[in-house]
Amino acid sequence: MGGVGKTNLLNEINNSLQGGDAYNMEFKYVIYLVVSKEPQFEKLQKEISERLGLQPPHSMKNDIFEFLKNKDFLLLLDDIWKAVDLPETLGIPLPHHQSQNWEDRGPRYKHKVIFTTKEDDVCAQMKADKKIKVECLDEEEAWHLFMQHANEEIISSNVVIKKLAREVMERCAGLPLALKVIGRAMSNKKTPEEWRHMLKLLIKVDIKTVTDIEESLFHNLKVSYDNLVSDTLRECFLCCAQWPEDERIPVYDLIEHWIALGLISDFGNIGEAFDEGYSIIAKLNETCLLELGFYFNSGDEYVKLHDVIRDMAQWIVSECGKEKNKWIVCGRGDDLRQFSEWEAGNWKETELISFKGTNFNKTLQKLLSDQNIVEKGQVSCASTSPRYPNLQSLFLEGYSKSVHMSRQFVVNVFPHMPSLTHLNLSGIPITGLSKEIRVLVNLRYINISNTKIQSLPSELKELKELKYFLFRCKYYRGRDVLKVDGLSTLSMLPKLQVLDLYGNTCLEAGDLRLLMERNRMKGISMLVESVEILRLLKHLPTWKIRLHSMQNMHTLQFCDLSYKHDEGLMELGITRCGFEELLINGGGSRV
Structure with a gap:
C-alpha cells in the first residue's frame, strides 16, 4: 500500500551506498530510478546514461548493456506497477541467475536488482529471489x-x-x-x-x-x-498536483506557474516573486507535504509529491471525490482512451486540462473537438454551445515531435472556452496563432515557448486582460536571431506585466519605449543585439538577458543591465560578443 515506507527504504539503501560505501559492497555502480505507473523508458535510459557518464548515443539501451555487462552494479527500481523487461526496455543486463548459460560468458559479475511495488504479482513476474513485505509500524x-x-x-x-x-x-x-x-x-x-x-x-x-x-x-x-496557515499556501500545494504522478517538478517552473496563476501577485519585480516562491516551497517542505531534491547532473532543485499526497490533493480539488472531472491531468504514457469516450456533458464542470509530455495525437483531438470528428488533422466544431464553459486552464506541454499539429487544430476549440484564463502550448509544433485567439477575452497568461510560431496576429492586442506573455526559445549555437512578425503587438497590451522573449527573440527600440511609458512592467527578458536596446532595458525590470553579436562593446558592467542592478536579474547569457572586460561591481545577487 502507499505511504508504508517502501520508497524511503530504497532511498536509504541508495544513500548508504554512495561514494566509497558502494565499493565496500563490491558494486562499481549504484543506479536509482523511479519507474511509475506508466514508464517513460527513453527518459529512464537517459537517466541511466547520465549516471554512468555515457554520452547519449543513437541507441542508448544497447550502449548501456555493453557498458554494464562486465561491471558490478546494483539497480534500484522504485514504484513498479507491472513487470519490466530489463534488457529490452532499459538495456540492463539480467541478474546472472536469470541469464542463460552465464557460465559460458566468462567471469561472473555482480548484477543485483532491488525494486518496490504495490502489486504482489509483479514479484512473481520479475522472478524475484526474495520478497519482503513492508508492514505498518507497531x-x-x-x-x-x-x-x-x-x-x-x-x-x-x-x-x-x-x-x-x-x-x-x-x-x-x-x-x-x-x-x-x-x-x-x-x-x-x-x-x-x-x-x-x-x-x-x-x-x-x-x-x-x-x-x-x-x-x-x-x-x-x-x-x-x-492546518496550513494561509489560502495561498493551500492553493500553491494543490497546484503541485497539476503535474503527472511521480514527476520531478523543477522549482523554477513551479514558481513561475504560481506567478502565472496569480498565487504570487504582490511583487515589484520578478525577483521578489521568486523569493516569495522559494519561501512557500520551504514552508510546504516543513509540513512534509512535498519533498525537495536535486537533479543528479545539474544540481538544480526539484520538488516531488508522494503519490498518496498527490492523490489526496486531487481528491481535495474534486470536492472530496464528488466532482471527479474538475481537473484532468495526464502525463506521458497515460491511457487517454477513457476520456475520448466521454459525452459532452462530462466536460461541463472541468476547470483544468493538463497534458504534460503526452503523446495525445488523435485522442486529444477527439477530446478537444465538439463532435468527436477528426479528419486529416482538422477538428470540426459545429456546435454553438461552449463545450468547456468553466475551463480556466489548458496546458498542452511537451507534445510529441513526431505528430503534426496544425494551427487550426488548437484554434478551433477557442470559442468553446469562454472562461479560459491560462493557456500553455509550450513545446508543441504549432506553427502560428490564428486571429480566433481574440475570443479569449479573459486570458491572463499565455506560453508559446519553444514552438514553431514565427508570426503573431494583430488580434492579440484585443486580449485586454493579458498580463503574462512567454515566448522564449532555447538558444542553439550557430542559429540566427529569430525574427517574429507582429511582436510590436505586445507593446499594445494594456495590462502586460511580464514579457519573456529569452533566447533568440527581441523587441524593437520603439516597442520598448512604449512599455516604459506604461510603467506597469514587473519583468522582461529578451535577446539584446545593440547598445541602444541595452540602454533602454536599464529602465525596465530586466529578468533574463542574452547579449548577442555585440562586437563593438568591449566592457560590460552589471549596472548596465537593470534599472535596479542589485536585484531582479536572474540570468545573463553572452554569445558572439567581443567583451574584453566584465565588471561585477556589487550587483547581480541573483545571477
Whole structure:
C-alpha cells in the first residue's frame, strides 16, 4: 500500500551506498530510478546514461548493456506497477541467475536488482529471489516516529496532551506517511483543546478491514492541508498536483506557474516573486507535504509529491471525490482512451486540462473537438454551445515531435472556452496563432515557448486582460536571431506585466519605449543585439538577458543591465560578443 515506507527504504539503501560505501559492497555502480505507473523508458535510459557518464548515443539501451555487462552494479527500481523487461526496455543486463548459460560468458559479475511495488504479482513476474513485505509500524515504532515530527517538548510537558497525542497517533494506524504528515501538523498545537479538536477530525482507520483505505487516509492527511496557515499556501500545494504522478517538478517552473496563476501577485519585480516562491516551497517542505531534491547532473532543485499526497490533493480539488472531472491531468504514457469516450456533458464542470509530455495525437483531438470528428488533422466544431464553459486552464506541454499539429487544430476549440484564463502550448509544433485567439477575452497568461510560431496576429492586442506573455526559445549555437512578425503587438497590451522573449527573440527600440511609458512592467527578458536596446532595458525590470553579436562593446558592467542592478536579474547569457572586460561591481545577487 502507499505511504508504508517502501520508497524511503530504497532511498536509504541508495544513500548508504554512495561514494566509497558502494565499493565496500563490491558494486562499481549504484543506479536509482523511479519507474511509475506508466514508464517513460527513453527518459529512464537517459537517466541511466547520465549516471554512468555515457554520452547519449543513437541507441542508448544497447550502449548501456555493453557498458554494464562486465561491471558490478546494483539497480534500484522504485514504484513498479507491472513487470519490466530489463534488457529490452532499459538495456540492463539480467541478474546472472536469470541469464542463460552465464557460465559460458566468462567471469561472473555482480548484477543485483532491488525494486518496490504495490502489486504482489509483479514479484512473481520479475522472478524475484526474495520478497519482503513492508508492514505498518507497531505501536512503539509508530509513537517514536510521530514524536520525531510532532513537538516532543509540548507533549511531554502535559499529561492530558500526551494521552491525546497517543490517540492521534493510533488514528494513523502505523502508516509512516500519516504519522509524519499528521505529526508535523500537530507540532504547533499547544493546548488540550486543540488536540481534542484535531482528534475529532481524524477517522479511525483499520488497515485490515476498511475497504476504502485510501479515502479514509485522505481524510486524515487533509488535516495537514487544513492546518496550513494561509489560502495561498493551500492553493500553491494543490497546484503541485497539476503535474503527472511521480514527476520531478523543477522549482523554477513551479514558481513561475504560481506567478502565472496569480498565487504570487504582490511583487515589484520578478525577483521578489521568486523569493516569495522559494519561501512557500520551504514552508510546504516543513509540513512534509512535498519533498525537495536535486537533479543528479545539474544540481538544480526539484520538488516531488508522494503519490498518496498527490492523490489526496486531487481528491481535495474534486470536492472530496464528488466532482471527479474538475481537473484532468495526464502525463506521458497515460491511457487517454477513457476520456475520448466521454459525452459532452462530462466536460461541463472541468476547470483544468493538463497534458504534460503526452503523446495525445488523435485522442486529444477527439477530446478537444465538439463532435468527436477528426479528419486529416482538422477538428470540426459545429456546435454553438461552449463545450468547456468553466475551463480556466489548458496546458498542452511537451507534445510529441513526431505528430503534426496544425494551427487550426488548437484554434478551433477557442470559442468553446469562454472562461479560459491560462493557456500553455509550450513545446508543441504549432506553427502560428490564428486571429480566433481574440475570443479569449479573459486570458491572463499565455506560453508559446519553444514552438514553431514565427508570426503573431494583430488580434492579440484585443486580449485586454493579458498580463503574462512567454515566448522564449532555447538558444542553439550557430542559429540566427529569430525574427517574429507582429511582436510590436505586445507593446499594445494594456495590462502586460511580464514579457519573456529569452533566447533568440527581441523587441524593437520603439516597442520598448512604449512599455516604459506604461510603467506597469514587473519583468522582461529578451535577446539584446545593440547598445541602444541595452540602454533602454536599464529602465525596465530586466529578468533574463542574452547579449548577442555585440562586437563593438568591449566592457560590460552589471549596472548596465537593470534599472535596479542589485536585484531582479536572474540570468545573463553572452554569445558572439567581443567583451574584453566584465565588471561585477556589487550587483547581480541573483545571477
